[in-house]
Amino acid sequence: MSLSASLANALSGLNAASRGAQVVSSNVSNALTEGYGRRVLETTPNTVSTSGSGVKVVGVRRDVNHQLIADRRLADAASAEAETRADGLSKLEAAFGISDNADSISGAISAFESALVAAASRPDSDARLADVLATTQTLAGRINEAADDIQQSRMDAEAGIVSNVRTLNETLQQVAELNTEIRKQRSYNNDASALVDQRQILIDKIAGIVPVREIARDNGMVALYTENGAALIDGPPAEFEFVSAGVIVPGMTVEGGALSGLTMNGRPVRVSGTYAAMGGGSLEALFGQRDIAAVDAQTDLDALARDLIERFQDPAVDASLGAGDAGLFTNFGAAFDLVSDPDAETGLSTRIGVNLLADPDQGGALWRLRSGLMAGASGPVGDASLLNSMGDAFTASRTPSSGSYTTQAFTMADLASEVVSGISVRAQTAIEQSSFSSARASALSEAELAEGVDTDYELQMLMLFEEAYAANAKVMKTIDELINMLLEI
Template sequence: MSITAGLSSALSGLNAAARAAEIVSSNIANAMTEGYGRRELQLGARTIGGSGQGVSITGVTRHGDPILLADRRLAQAGSGDRDTTASFLNRVEKALGTVDDATSLGSRISDFDTALIEASSRPESEARLSKVLDVAKALANHLAAAGTDIQLARSDADDQIENQVTQVNTALARIEDLNGKIRATAGSGRDNSALIDQRQQAIDSIAAIIPLREVPRDKGEVALFTTGGAVILDGLRAQFGFTPVGVVVAGMTQTSGALSGLTLNGKAISTAAQDGPISGGTLAAQFAIRDDFAPQAQAKLDATARDLIERFAASGLDSTRAPGAAGLFTDSGAAFNAAQEIGLAQRIRVNTAADPSQGGALWRLRDGLGSAAAGASGNSQLLKDLQTALTTPRIPASGGFMAGARSFATLAADLVSGTASARVSAENEASFSAARLDTLGTMERAQGVDTDQEMQSLLVIEQAYAANAKVISTIGDMMQKLLEM
């Protein structure tokens, strides 16, 4: 081998070692970076004129398992879906109150029952009549507050839909741009691993929102499809459309046009939680909360409020009331109309005829809501009848409750226990999904950067660098000796 050939080989070795050290350093520095793929330098023999002239860098390989990555993304979407659902059900349960809560719906009913019993034992006591009024108001306010919170949850879901649609559109624009840059670098022979990392991070940012599959295309590009079959990126990106409403109230639906649906490239698509183009992620879960779960919870709450109103408006309960007049509990002060049940829980009020703060009189709780003047202070019959009305088994007229007559306390308990059962089931599913996501994430990280292995590689690179440096130093000494001759 000539001196020139030896020097050329050693210099190529130094360049390869320096590049390899740079890649190993990048691997170690990004060992915990999400979306980073481990790099490995690819080397080959360099020949000039048929003779070996050292080593050449043929490229940089970015390692990754596309199947594991796809499974992790689907698990990410599933976990986001179930976490969102469980969070909503937990919110509804808190609004109703748990059995150990002193201000729960069940406690309010128990307080009302106790107040009626105490007042019937001392019907002349204004303090006890005042207690009946106070706990009746507290019960009505509790139902109204729970209904309001359910509608706030729908408004929050509407806001989240807007935010997530914006996030998806922004990410798709970023992925489309990165696809173009990766395609441009693919033909030039330059390392595009960093661009692929950025693209994976952008795809991961929407993986929990919409479950998707990544399909490779020519020159390093990728196409994205939802698991429901919608094309959201294939050359050009798709554009999702959504119009938020700001405030959602009971009765507003997507079917009526009061709430916005979702469009893809200007065409309406299904937002159904099951078997829809976007089903399985947090976006579909937010639509399910706004359009299905919250309205169902509202319907059961309205049915509970209806049952309470109708119990105290039954004919024969209070002979002083005019036919069709409101009972102790009203629909915003008026008698209940079955055709206007939606949103009833937010409108339930105690009859102003018994409320001194609104021009009524406490004695009407004892003598009848239609009484023009106070009657005998010792008459407790109406108070007893009111307490009986509260506890008498009755079949709910709406709400989809299980068949069978029950007291109002039992009906409310069914409402709370049904919500709690759904919440526990959702949390169990969320725990399973989180465990699956964690397992797949651990497997993905295990196939990533191993810092021990990288440090071992670095030692080998240092030895190669030192060997090539020694060759160059020896050639330098040889050339110096030749010049001295």
């Protein structure tokens, strides 16, 4: 081999070692950078006319475990869906309150029942009658507050949907732009690894909203599909639309046309249910909170309010009441009547109140709690029959006419406890599922990091590149000395 050929070989070795040191340096400095894929220098023997001619740098390969990333993204979607659902159910649980908490609906019911018992023992005491009125108002107000909180949770979910859809559209557009730029850089034989890193971060963001699968295309481009086959990107990005209703009140549904569903490229697309195109991820959980979980909670709360109103508007309880007269609890001041208003139960918990005839501040009188709401005059102050009758009605076992608990009879306190416990159980189950999903996502994330940059290994590689650089430099120095000796001859 000629000296010039040897010099060329050594020079190619120097270049490869220098480039390798740069790659190692990049790996070490970005070991904790989100989305960074470890770089590997690819080299091959350089041959000229079947003879070795040093080393050739082929390029820099981004070394990642694509299957592990795919599994981690699906786990991220499941974790986001479970966490969002648990958060929504926890808000509903807070709306009802904990059963043994005095500020809960169950606590208000217990306080009202105790006030009735105390007043029945001393029907002549205005203070005890005032306590009955106060606890009645507290109970109705607590039900109103819970209903408002439920509707607020629906509006919060809708705001989350708006945010998710906006993020989805913006991120898909950015991925499409990176696809184009990566293809361009590859066509110029430039290293596009940094762009691929950025694209991975964007795809990870999408994966929290909806489960996504990445499919490699030519020239470094990728296509994105949901787990159930909807094309997010395979060419131009999909466009999603969602119209916020702003204020949500009971009875507003997608089926009724009052609330918006999700559209994809101008066509409705399913978000929940078996094989839903956009199912999974935080987006499904938010739609589920707005359209299912909160609606079910509202239905049960309305059923509770109906049962409460019907117990006290029965003339058998208060003989002063006639047909169509409101009892102690009212539907916005009137009796509850499905005959004249078939939709009277929808949103009843937002309208339940206390009959003004018993409220001195509203022109009523406390004695009506003892003598009858529609009584013309106060009866004997020692007559506790009405108070006892109301207490009996309150504690009587009665099968609810609507809601989720229509298969058995409950006292008022037991029905409230059942409703509160039902939402609490669902919330707790969702929290446990969220913990499991989060742990799985964390485990896969840790596994991905473990297969990322190992700084110890990178430093070993750096030492090898330094040795290779020194060896090739020694060859070049020796060739230089030989050339000088030849020139001196």
